Amino acid sequence: MSTPTNLENAAPAAPSDFIRDIVAAHVSEHKYPRVHTRFPPEPNGYLHIGHAKSICLNFGIAREFGGICNLRMDDTNPTKEDIEYVESIQADVNWLIGGWAEDRLGLKQNGQTPEAKMVDGKTDFFVPPVFGTSEEERKHSAVKLEPFYASDYFDQIYEFAVALIQKGKAFVCDMPPDQMDDYRRNGKASPFRDRSVAENLDLFTRMKNDEFPDGTRVLRAKIEVDAANIWMRDPLIYRIKHADHHQTGGKWCIYPMYDFAHCLSDYIEGITHSICTLEFEVHRPLYDWILESLDLPRPLPHQYEFAKLIPSHTIVSKRKLITLVQEKIVTGWDDPRLPTISGIRRRGVTAEALRNFAYNIGVTKYISLTDVAVYEHAIRDDLNKRAQRRLAVLRPIKVVITNYPEGQVEELNAINNPENPISGGRKLPFSRELFIERDDFAEVPPPKFFRLKPGGEVRLKYAYIIKCEEVIKDTAGNLVELRCTADLDSKTGGATSGRKIKGTIHWVSAAHCVDAEVRLYDRLFTEAEPEKDGRDFKSVLNPHSLEVLTAKCEPSLKEASLEERYQFERLAYFALDLDSQPGKLVFNRTITLKDAWAKEAQKS
RNA sequence: UGCCCGAUGGUGUAACGGUAGCACAGCAGACUCUGAAUCUGUUUGUCGUGGUUCAAAUCCACGUCGGGCAACCA
Numbered sequence: 169m170s171t172p173t174n175l176e177n178a179a180p181a182a183p184s185d186f187i188r189d190i191v192a193a194h195v196s197e198h199k200y201p202r203v204h205t206r207f208p209p210e211p212n213g214y215l216h217i218g219h220a221k222s223i224c225l226n227f228g229i230a231r232e233f234g235g236i237c238n239l240r241m242d243d244t245n246p247t248k249e250d251i252e253y254v255e256s257i258q259a260d261v262n263w264l265i266g267g268w269a270e271d272r273l274g275l276k277q278n279g280q281t282p283e284a285k286m287v288d289g290k291t292d293f294f295v296p297p298v299f300g301t302s303e304e305e306r307k308h309s310a311v312k313l314e315p316f317y318a319s320d321y322f323d324q325i326y327e328f329a330v331a332l333i334q335k336g337k338a339f340v341c342d343m344p345p346d347q348m349d350d351y352r353r354n355g356k357a358s359p360f361r362d363r364s365v366a367e368n369l370d371l372f373t374r375m376k377n378d379e380f381p382d383g384t385r386v387l388r389a390k391i392e393v394d395a396a397n398i399w400m401r402d403p404l405i406y407r408i409k410h411a412d413h414h415q416t417g418g419k420w421c422i423y424p425m426y427d428f429a430h431c432l433s434d435y436i437e438g439i440t441h442s443i444c445t446l447e448f449e450v451h452r453p454l455y456d457w458i459l460e461s462l463d464l465p466r467p468l469p470h471q472y473e474f475a476k477l478i479p480s481h482t483i484v485s486k487r488k489l490i491t492l493v494q495e496k497i498v499t500g501w502d503d504p505r506l507p508t509i510s511g512i513r514r515r516g517v518t519a520e521a522l523r524n525f526a527y528n529i530g531v532t533k534y535i536s537l538t539d540v541a542v543y544e545h546a547i548r549d550d551l552n553k554r555a556q557r558r559l560a561v562l563r564p565i566k567v568v569i570t571n572y573p574e575g576q577v578e579e580l581n582a583i584n585n586p587e588n589p590i591s592g593g594r595k596l597p598f599s600r601e602l603f604i605e606r607d608d609f610a611e612v613p614p615p616k617f618f619r620l621k622p623g624g625e626v627r628l629k630y631a632y633i634i635k636c637e638e639v640i641k642d643t644a645g646n647l648v649e650l651r652c653t654a655d656l657d658s659k660t661g662g663a664t665s666g667r668k669i670k671g672t673i674h675w676v677s678a679a680h681c682v683d684a685e686v687r688l689y690d691r692l693f694t695e696a697e698p699e700k701d702g703r704d705f706k707s708v709l710n711p712h713s714l715e716v717l718t719a720k721c722e723p724s725l726k727e728a729s730l731e732e733r734y735q736f737e738r739l740a741y742f743a744l745d746l747d748s749q750p751g752k753l754v755f756n757r758t759i760t761l762k763d764a765w766a767k768e769a770q771k772s
Numbered sequence: 773u774g775c776c777c778g779a780u781g782g783u784g785u786a787a788c789g790g791u792a793g794c795a796c797a798g799c800a801g802a803c804u805c806u807g808a809a810u811c812u813g814u815u816u817g818u819c820g821u822g823g824u825u826c827a828a829a830u831c832c833a834c835g836u837c838g839g840g841c842a843a844c845c846a
Contacts, residue, residue, distance in 0.1 A: 184786085185785095189788095208846095209846095210845085210846050212845090212846080242846065244845095244846080245845060245846070247845095248845070248846085345843090345844060348844085349842090349843085349844095352842080353842070382844080383844065386844060395775090396774070396775045396776090397774095397775055397776075397841085397842090398774085398775075398841070398842040399775095399841075399842085401842090404843090404844060406844090407844035408844080409844075423844095425843095425844075425845085425846090426845070426846050427846095430846085446777070446778090446839085446840060447840055447841070447846090448840095448841095448846090449776065449777065449840070449841085450775075450776055450777090450840070450841045450842085451841085452776095473777090475778090475839095480783090528784080528785085528795065528796080529784060529785080529795095530784070530785050530786085531785095532778090532784090532785075533777070533778060534777095534778055534779070534784095534785090534839095535777095535778075535838080535839055535840085536783080536784060536785090537783075537784090538783075538784060539782090539783045539784070539796065539797070541783080541796055541797055542783080542784065542795080542796050542797085544796095545795085545796060545797090546796095548808090548809090552808075552809060553809095557806080586806085586809080587809070587810095616807090618807080619807090627805055628805090629805055629806070630805070631805095633805095660805070665805085669805080670807095671805095671807085672804085672805045672806065672807095673806090674806075735806085735808085737806050737808080738806045738807080738808070739806090739808095761806075761807095761808050761809090762807090762808060762809090763807075763808085764807045764808085765807045766807090767807095768807075
């Protein structure tokens with residue numbers, strides 16, 4: 169999005185956490201020629217706010233230490249993955265790192281796969297990154313770039329498996345799945361554990377050549393039968409799966425498991441710091457064992473683990489996100505109520521706000537629940553500096569200024585953003601008939617109410633001080649109109665404009681305003697932990713997570729753009745939605761302004 | 773049950789043997805042509821018990837509590 173040029177760069181100078189400390193130590197001792205991280209999502213769902221934390225960590229490190237961060241699709245399970253997700257992941261990553269770390273993004277030339285070369289007399293596989301480009305440059309470049317894919321390495325990973333067999337460190341196991349699980353749980357050796365290298369090679373080749381049905385045979389690493397760490401109990405590294413792959417089509421009927429593919433993918437790409445979440449901690453010995461068993465010529469990557477983000481008042485598990493989408497509880501993966509990156513973006517949150525949030529929450533190994541208020545604060549903080557102020561009335565009541573001439577129109581000066589003087593101003597039409605916010609009038613005012621009330625005065629922002637003279641109701645007793653008089657000398661800058669009036673309210677001119685659909689989003693769940701104590705998250709859905717209204721907007725909003733952010737004064741921040749058409753404005757409420765009055769009103 | 777990891781105010785995080793700090797939230801006030809923003813003040817904390825030390829959130833031991841893993845998922 170376009171960024172006002174004079175915005176202070178709110179991004180804090182240098183984040184610090186235990187992983188960056190490790191990287192910094194490696195840099196100072198020149199352990200690696202260059203820091204190289206990676207962000208390796210599986211394309212089986214949309215990226216969410218938890219991934220955003222990981223992206224900010226991995227690209228942040230690349231950025232701070234002059235390194236590179238590869239984007240890699242961790243696509244070793246074709247039955248769960250889809251090209252739709254590959255595409256959404258790229259869009260989301262580009263958006264989040266745009267203008268911040270996009271030049272650290274490691275990609276590869278379209279179709280490029282690792283080549284075998286000799287290093288120190290050993291066969292090696294390596295695929296170099298292309299980096300230092302902006303998204304814009306990539307779009308116009310003749311050389312097409314794309315993410316890395318674990319599936320690009322299936323040939324090499326297969327070779328590594330063969331090498332492991334040849335070293336006597338892997339074997340083909342014919343046990344049925346249930347029995348194998350049972351043996352592993354009980355630390356018993358597979359009866360096939362001691363097959364000869366020749367037989368293993370033959371069987372593995374035949375697995376690859378489509379001679380066996382799914383589930384009949386697997387390749388297992390030969391490590392330890394009864395290791396304390398279950399992941400070291402002769403873990404499975406290749407399985408037969410007759411399924412077309414979104415990248416390799418029908419080429420393979422065997423696919424490597426995560427543990428085998430991931431460390432080797434890291435190695436092939438020259439990754440130095442393989443940063444993942446805590447649940448992989450127990451896999452680390454296996455990660456190291458595989459790489460160390462293969463006698464590889466280049467420095468090995470190492471794995472470091474951190475606690476994933478758990479935000480309050482939402483859910484982040486892919487399976488449950490899918491449920492919300494499929495059961496149409498939300499409108500799609502980019503529903504602005506969802507914690508998906510595409511939903512967050514559509515809601516109007518900027519990438520910078522999301523990055524600042526990621527910085528604020530830090531990185532540790534302690535599993536914690538992050539209060540959504542921290543997230544909301546990051547959004548408000550960003551939007552306050554960025555958003556153009558506008559006047560709009562969500563729930564209108566009509567006001568007639570009885571002492572203002574009929575047919576007269578004044579153009580009043582309004583400031584676009586008091587936080588940002590160079591953002592300039594605009595003209596606001598004022599006339600005899602206006603709309604004000606329903607909540608800004610009370611016939612029977614509660615204590616400390618300093619908005620409009622019968623016989624009371626209030627200031628219209630940028631305009632006059634008005635006094636409520638009469639309340640007009642229909643026969644049913646519903647409020648239809650307020651008749652007010654204005655202090656005609658009190659216009660901003662006028663003789664009596666300095667009068668102390670406690671309340672200032674927003675308004676629009678009835679004859680000049682434009683209608684817009686506004687979608688008022690709120691938290692999707694009413695509870696901080698929707699699934700606390702095994703409760704069904706659907707039982708705590710917030711019934712008011714979306715309210716749609718037609719708002720009365722000042723006319724300048726006709727020129728609203730998708731890139732801009734708006735504050736409807738005294739209400740909330742809004743962004744134009746994708747659904748907007750020429751002549752039909754649709755705004756998403758990104759987040760409300762803090763509302764001290766709501767808190768005060770609740771006390772009484 | 774085994775193995776691994778963790779524990780600092782309400783929440784999140786810092787302090788790397790030497791004054792427990794910051795942010796969010798809360799509360800009180802100032803300012804205000806946004807009850808926003810801004811500013812000021814403020815409540816609340818080192819899981820427990822021992823030990824080492826002049827000195828422990830930090831090192832050690834034991835315990836308690838919480839979490840992860842035990843998929844032909846990643």
